[in-house]
Amino acid sequence: MSHDHDLNGAEILLKALADQGVEVVFGYPGGAVLPIYDEIFKQNRLRHILVRHEQAAVHAAEGYARATGKVGAVLVTSGPGSTNAVTGLLDAMLDSTPMVCMTGQVPTSLIGNDAFQEADTTGITRPCSKHNYLVKDVNDLARVIHEAFYVAKSGRPGPVVVDLPKDVVTAKGRYIGPDKVRHKTYKPKVKGDIAAIEAAVDLMAQAKKPILYLGGGVINSGLEAVALATKLVKMTGFPFTQTLMGLGAVPASSPQYLGMVGMHGTFEANLAMHDCDVMVCIGARFDDRVTGKTSTFSPxxxxxxxxxxxxxxxKNVVVDIPVVGDVGHVLEDMIRVWKAKQLHVDEKALKSWWREIDGWRAKDCLRYTKSKKVIKPQYAIERLYELTRDKDPIIATEVGQHQMWAAQFSKFDQPRHWLSSGGLGTMGFGLPAAMGAQVAFPEKLVIDIAGESSIQMNIQEMATLAQERLPVKIFIMNNQYLGMVRQWQELLHGGRYAESHMDVHPDFVKLAEAYGAKGRRVDKPADLDAAIMEMIETPGAFILDVRTDASENVFPMIPPGAAHNEMLLGPEDEAEKPSSEDGMVLV
Amino acid sequence: MTGKHQPHTHRHTIAVLVDNEPGVLARVIGLFSGRGYNIESLTVAEVAARDNLSRITVVTSGTAQIIEQIKAQLSRLVPVHKVVDLTNEGPAVERELALVKVAGIGEKRVESLRIAGIFRAHTVDSTNESFVFEIVGRSDKIDAFINLMEPLGLVDVSRTGVVAIARGTQPL
Known part of the structure; x- marks a missing residue:
C-alpha cells in the first residue's frame, strides 16, 4: 500500500503494537514521547494505563505478563523516565518476564550533547535487558518493534528496550508487518537433544530416591508445559518441589508435593533435595537461594x-545430563520416550523413599506458636488463604518476611496466580504487579500481600488504582520492622537492629481514604476473619492494615553459607548460632 | 559436558562472529566485566562488509566451567551469529602484530637491529637515535622480542592483540 509510506513514526509504532496484539501499555508521558502520546490520544484501540512512577509501569507490565503469559508493554519518556524504569527492567530480566519497554530519547541531532532529559539509555540498560535497540531511522522502526517482541518472548523470555529519538517518531516512513520480519541470528533451540532425553529417562527409571525440582521455566514455557509437568509427576509418582518462581506450576494440592525448596523452603523439600540420588531440575536455575552452599548441595x-x-x-552447579530446550518440548519427548521404552519406576525403592520423606514431613516444619493476643503473621496468611481460596485469587507480594510467609502458607493449584519478585527481590514490586494483573483480569480477586515498608516504595500507585477503578486488595502485614533485615540482624549481627525499625509510618486507613479507597486496621486475632471478609466484600481498592507479632521470624531457614541439611526449624535452633563467619559476607 | 570442578585455569582463544552494529562490542566487553571474566586480549574488525559481519577474537583464561560459561553467555547475546573456541576445536593459527620503539646509540643500537633480523621484524621507522620495528608472530614470540629489547632501549610498544583462524578448509 502506497499509503503506508505516509505514516509518521508514532503511527508506525502504534500500528506495530496493534499487529503484535498489544492491548494495554503502562506508561508515563514526557517531552520526548509527546508525539507518541498524541497518537495514543487519537485512537481507542490501545489502552494506556497512566501510572504515577515509571518503575511502577514496568512492574505493572510484569504483573500483566506473568498473569496472562503475554508480552508486557511499557512506554516512558527519555532521561529520568528511562532511568526510573531500570529497576523494573532488571527485575524482569532476572525473573525471565517477557516485556518490551519503549523509551523516549532526545532527537538524534542532540544525542551525546548532554541535552535536557538525555540519558544513554541503551548504555544504561544493556546489562539489565535481554536486548536493546536505538532506532535512528524511521524506516527501521517497524522491523525493530517486531524484532523486539520476538526477542522478548522467544527462548528465555526477558525485557527488550527500544529507544526512540523524538525526530524518528515524527519523521515519515515505511511500515512493514510482522510477517515480513525474520530475525537474522536469534533462533533459540526449543527441541532437546534426543540422546540426552533418553539418558535422562533411563536414569529416572533407575532412581531409588528421585526428586523433581520445578521452576518458573515450566510456567514460562506455557500452559501445555504446565500440563505435561503435572503428567510427569503423576506418571512417575516422584516427589516434587517448586521454587519461589515455580509455585503453581504443578498443583500444590498434589500429595506428591513437598512444598517450596530453598532458604525458606520446607524441611522435607530441602532434605529430599539433599539426600536424593536423582534430581530432575525442570526450568529452574540452581539459584543460590535454592542451593545454599553449593559445595555441599545434594552431594x-x-x-x-x-x-x-x-x-x-x-553455571552454579555442575550437572550430569543437561538438556537444552523448551520445557514443554522436552517434557513431551521425555514422556513419549518413557512410554516407548516401557520404562517403570523402581516401586519398592520409591516406597521406602516416601517412608523417609514422610518421616521428615512429620516434623511439621511450618508449625508456629499460636496466639490469642497477637496476630501471628503465619496465621494472617493462613486465614487469608482459607477465606479466599474459593475465589481463586491472584496473589502478588512485595519482598521480605511477608513474601516468604505468603509463599509458605498459600497453596497454588494453578500457574499465573503468584506474582513475586524472585531474582532481584524488589521491594515495591507487589502493588504495581497486582495492578497489572487486575488490568488483565478486572473481575478477579487480586491481592497484594505487603509489608508496611515495602508498600511505601510504590504507594503512589494507589492513585492509579483510583483513576483506573482497579479493585486491588492490599493486605499489609504490619510489624513496624524491615522484618527480614531484622531477622538477619538477630541471626548474624548479635541483635543489633541497625536502622531496621521504623518509628513512623502513615496511618494506612487514612492513607487509603486519601486515595479514595477504603481501609481498616486489625490487631486482634479474633477480628481477623471479619476484617478479611470486609476487605473482600468492599467494592474497589482496599487496604487492610494487619498488626502482626513484631518478633516473629521466618522458619524453616537455611542460614546463609549453610547446606540443605543444616536448617533452622525455629527459634530454639537459632539459639545454637550455627552461622559462620562465611555466612556473614553472603547476601 | 565438562567434568567436575577443575581448579586449573587455561588460556582459550575464542572467535565470535557478530552483526556489525552499534553497541555490539560494548555488549561483549560488558559481559566480561559484569561477570568478572578475564580478557587477555581482544581484537575486532569488520570481516564481511556485504553481510555486515564483524569478527571478534578474544583471548581469555579460566577453569573449564568458566570457559563453558563464557561461550554460553556470548552465544546468547542477540547479535551474535557464532562462537567458536579455537583452542578446543582443533589446530588454529594465532598471530599478533606489534610495533616496538627502541631508542639508543652505539653498540645497543646495532644489537637491536641484529636481533630484529633474527626475529624477522621489519624496520618501519628510523632516526639517528631510534628504530620502530614491526613484528608479527605468536604472542610468546612477541613477548620474547620485547624482553630482548628491554635492555637495548625499549621506549614504547603497541600490540594489536591476537587474531586467530582455524587450520584446514573449513570456515568458522
Missing part, C-alpha cells in the same frame, strides 16, 4: 537439568 545425586538457556547449565 549424592546425579542431576538432570532441563533449561532453554544454555548459560544456565553448569
Amino acid at each position: 549424592k545425586s546425579k542431576k538432570i537439568h532441563i533449561d532453554i538457556d544454555p548459560s544456565s547449565i553448569n
Whole structure:
C-alpha cells in the first residue's frame, strides 16, 4: 500500500503494537514521547494505563505478563523516565518476564550533547535487558518493534528496550508487518537433544530416591508445559518441589508435593533435595537461594537439568545430563520416550523413599506458636488463604518476611496466580504487579500481600488504582520492622537492629481514604476473619492494615553459607548460632 | 559436558562472529566485566562488509566451567551469529602484530637491529637515535622480542592483540 509510506513514526509504532496484539501499555508521558502520546490520544484501540512512577509501569507490565503469559508493554519518556524504569527492567530480566519497554530519547541531532532529559539509555540498560535497540531511522522502526517482541518472548523470555529519538517518531516512513520480519541470528533451540532425553529417562527409571525440582521455566514455557509437568509427576509418582518462581506450576494440592525448596523452603523439600540420588531440575536455575552452599548441595545425586538457556547449565552447579530446550518440548519427548521404552519406576525403592520423606514431613516444619493476643503473621496468611481460596485469587507480594510467609502458607493449584519478585527481590514490586494483573483480569480477586515498608516504595500507585477503578486488595502485614533485615540482624549481627525499625509510618486507613479507597486496621486475632471478609466484600481498592507479632521470624531457614541439611526449624535452633563467619559476607 | 570442578585455569582463544552494529562490542566487553571474566586480549574488525559481519577474537583464561560459561553467555547475546573456541576445536593459527620503539646509540643500537633480523621484524621507522620495528608472530614470540629489547632501549610498544583462524578448509 502506497499509503503506508505516509505514516509518521508514532503511527508506525502504534500500528506495530496493534499487529503484535498489544492491548494495554503502562506508561508515563514526557517531552520526548509527546508525539507518541498524541497518537495514543487519537485512537481507542490501545489502552494506556497512566501510572504515577515509571518503575511502577514496568512492574505493572510484569504483573500483566506473568498473569496472562503475554508480552508486557511499557512506554516512558527519555532521561529520568528511562532511568526510573531500570529497576523494573532488571527485575524482569532476572525473573525471565517477557516485556518490551519503549523509551523516549532526545532527537538524534542532540544525542551525546548532554541535552535536557538525555540519558544513554541503551548504555544504561544493556546489562539489565535481554536486548536493546536505538532506532535512528524511521524506516527501521517497524522491523525493530517486531524484532523486539520476538526477542522478548522467544527462548528465555526477558525485557527488550527500544529507544526512540523524538525526530524518528515524527519523521515519515515505511511500515512493514510482522510477517515480513525474520530475525537474522536469534533462533533459540526449543527441541532437546534426543540422546540426552533418553539418558535422562533411563536414569529416572533407575532412581531409588528421585526428586523433581520445578521452576518458573515450566510456567514460562506455557500452559501445555504446565500440563505435561503435572503428567510427569503423576506418571512417575516422584516427589516434587517448586521454587519461589515455580509455585503453581504443578498443583500444590498434589500429595506428591513437598512444598517450596530453598532458604525458606520446607524441611522435607530441602532434605529430599539433599539426600536424593536423582534430581530432575525442570526450568529452574540452581539459584543460590535454592542451593545454599553449593559445595555441599545434594552431594549424592546425579542431576538432570532441563533449561532453554544454555548459560544456565553448569553455571552454579555442575550437572550430569543437561538438556537444552523448551520445557514443554522436552517434557513431551521425555514422556513419549518413557512410554516407548516401557520404562517403570523402581516401586519398592520409591516406597521406602516416601517412608523417609514422610518421616521428615512429620516434623511439621511450618508449625508456629499460636496466639490469642497477637496476630501471628503465619496465621494472617493462613486465614487469608482459607477465606479466599474459593475465589481463586491472584496473589502478588512485595519482598521480605511477608513474601516468604505468603509463599509458605498459600497453596497454588494453578500457574499465573503468584506474582513475586524472585531474582532481584524488589521491594515495591507487589502493588504495581497486582495492578497489572487486575488490568488483565478486572473481575478477579487480586491481592497484594505487603509489608508496611515495602508498600511505601510504590504507594503512589494507589492513585492509579483510583483513576483506573482497579479493585486491588492490599493486605499489609504490619510489624513496624524491615522484618527480614531484622531477622538477619538477630541471626548474624548479635541483635543489633541497625536502622531496621521504623518509628513512623502513615496511618494506612487514612492513607487509603486519601486515595479514595477504603481501609481498616486489625490487631486482634479474633477480628481477623471479619476484617478479611470486609476487605473482600468492599467494592474497589482496599487496604487492610494487619498488626502482626513484631518478633516473629521466618522458619524453616537455611542460614546463609549453610547446606540443605543444616536448617533452622525455629527459634530454639537459632539459639545454637550455627552461622559462620562465611555466612556473614553472603547476601 | 565438562567434568567436575577443575581448579586449573587455561588460556582459550575464542572467535565470535557478530552483526556489525552499534553497541555490539560494548555488549561483549560488558559481559566480561559484569561477570568478572578475564580478557587477555581482544581484537575486532569488520570481516564481511556485504553481510555486515564483524569478527571478534578474544583471548581469555579460566577453569573449564568458566570457559563453558563464557561461550554460553556470548552465544546468547542477540547479535551474535557464532562462537567458536579455537583452542578446543582443533589446530588454529594465532598471530599478533606489534610495533616496538627502541631508542639508543652505539653498540645497543646495532644489537637491536641484529636481533630484529633474527626475529624477522621489519624496520618501519628510523632516526639517528631510534628504530620502530614491526613484528608479527605468536604472542610468546612477541613477548620474547620485547624482553630482548628491554635492555637495548625499549621506549614504547603497541600490540594489536591476537587474531586467530582455524587450520584446514573449513570456515568458522
